[in-house]
Amino acid sequence: VPPYIKAVRTPLSYGGVNSVGLKRRGFSHNQINHILDIYRIIYNKGMNTSQALEYIEEEVSA
Numbered sequence: 001v002p003p004y005i006k007a008v009r010t011p012l013s014y015g016g017v018n019s020v021g022l023k024r025r026g027f028s029h030n031q032i033n034h035i036l037d038i039y040r041i042i043y044n045k046g047m048n049t050s051q052a053l054e055y056i057e058e059e060v061s062a
Contacts, residue, residue, distance in 0.1 A: 001014070002014075004017055004018045004021055004022055004035070005017060005039070006018050014043055016039070017032070017035055017039050019032050019036070022035065037060060038056055041056055041060070042056075
């Protein structure tokens, strides 16, 4: 399970970003929103890993 990702159900699946844990570790609201955006791209847009990373580099990092 990736860091700060909630694991749910059997069989295991990802249930979103653990924003409470991120807040407790001192992440800002903007940083958490940025992580949420990246999570959605990786896990909800239906792209493979290479496509998601390319999209993030082009669109999110700009």
